[in-house]
Amino acid sequence: METDRPMRSSVNKMYRTLTLGALTACVVAMLAACSGNDELEMAADSGEQQIYLEAQRYLENDSFDLAIRTLQMLESRYPFGRYAEQAQLELVFAHYGGREFEAAIEAANRFIRLHPQHPNVDYAYYMKGLAAYDIDGGFLASLVPTDDTKRDVGHMKEALAEFAQLLARFPDSPYAPDARLRMVHLRNMLARHEIHVANYYFRRGAYMAALNRGRYVVENLEQTPSVADGLAIMAQAYLLLGLDDLAIDTIEVLKANYPNHPNLDDNGEYTSVYTLQGLQRSWINKVSLGLFDPPEPPQFNYRPKPN
Known part of the structure; x- marks a missing residue:
C-alpha cells in the first residue's frame, strides 16, 4: 500500500547519527525560512495526499521542523482522513529526528492511546525506548564523546523499561532483536554506573x-x-x-x-x-607519619576480555 512507504523510509533513517553537518543544515534552514513558510501555505491549499507527500519530502531531506508542521497540518485538516493514523506515527519519527525527544515520547504515547490495536503500534513503543535513551544527551553529546555511565542514568532506566515493555507485548516484532541488543547495552552501562x-x-x-x-x-x-x-x-x-x-x-x-x-x-x-x-x-x-605519599583509596575499573 502507498502508506507503507513512509514507514520503511523512517526505519532506514532511524540509525543515522547527527554530525557536524547538522550545523550547516541549521544555517540553511534559517536562510530558507521564508521559502519554507511559502511552501507550507501552498501545502495548506492542497489536498490530503499532496500534503502527506510534502511531509514525506521533508522527512527525506531531514527537514524535520517543516515535516512536523506539515504533519500537524495534515492531521488538523483531515483528522479522519486516509493518512491521519500514518501521519501521527510519522510525527513520532519527525520529533525524534529533530532531537525533540520528549515530544517524540509524547507523540508515541498519544498514538498508543488512540490506536492500541494498530498493526504498527510496536513501532511507537520502540521509538519511545530510543527517545528515552537520548533524552539527556543533547546536541553536543552527539559531537563530543562522553562517558554516559558517569551521568545521571534515569533516562537509561526509562529506556530499559520501554524496551522491556515492547518485548513483553510484541516478542515477534521486527524491532525486537534490536531492542534486545539495546537492553544488553543498557544493563552493562547501568552496572558500570x-x-x-x-x-x-x-x-x-x-x-x-x-x-x-x-x-x-x-x-x-x-x-x-x-x-x-x-x-x-x-x-x-x-x-x-x-x-x-x-x-x-x-x-x-x-x-x-x-x-x-x-x-x-x-x-x-x-x-x-x-x-x-x-x-x-x-x-x-x-x-613521614602519614604526611607524604598517602595510599590512594581503591578504584575498580576492570573490563573482562570477551571469551
Whole structure:
C-alpha cells in the first residue's frame, strides 16, 4: 500500500547519527525560512495526499521542523482522513529526528492511546525506548564523546523499561532483536554506573554504601561484565568494615570466576591498598607519619576480555 512507504523510509533513517553537518543544515534552514513558510501555505491549499507527500519530502531531506508542521497540518485538516493514523506515527519519527525527544515520547504515547490495536503500534513503543535513551544527551553529546555511565542514568532506566515493555507485548516484532541488543547495552552501562558510584563512596570513606553498590551489581546485574568489579568492591568493603570472614568468602568467589582480575596477584591472592593485614603504606608514608605519599583509596575499573 502507498502508506507503507513512509514507514520503511523512517526505519532506514532511524540509525543515522547527527554530525557536524547538522550545523550547516541549521544555517540553511534559517536562510530558507521564508521559502519554507511559502511552501507550507501552498501545502495548506492542497489536498490530503499532496500534503502527506510534502511531509514525506521533508522527512527525506531531514527537514524535520517543516515535516512536523506539515504533519500537524495534515492531521488538523483531515483528522479522519486516509493518512491521519500514518501521519501521527510519522510525527513520532519527525520529533525524534529533530532531537525533540520528549515530544517524540509524547507523540508515541498519544498514538498508543488512540490506536492500541494498530498493526504498527510496536513501532511507537520502540521509538519511545530510543527517545528515552537520548533524552539527556543533547546536541553536543552527539559531537563530543562522553562517558554516559558517569551521568545521571534515569533516562537509561526509562529506556530499559520501554524496551522491556515492547518485548513483553510484541516478542515477534521486527524491532525486537534490536531492542534486545539495546537492553544488553543498557544493563552493562547501568552496572558500570554502579561501579563508578562505589568508587566515589570509597573516596568519601562510605564503605557500607560502596558495599551495597557492589552487591547490587552482583545480585541484580549478574550477566554484565561489571560483576567482577562488584565482587572486588564487596571484598574491599568487607575488609574495611572488619568483616574478614565475609571478605575471604567473597575473594574465593572472585578467584573462582575471575582469576585475571587485577586485584588478584599471580598466586591468586587478593591485593589492594587495604588487605587482611591492614592498610598498605609505602616507606615514605610511614617515615613521614602519614604526611607524604598517602595510599590512594581503591578504584575498580576492570573490563573482562570477551571469551
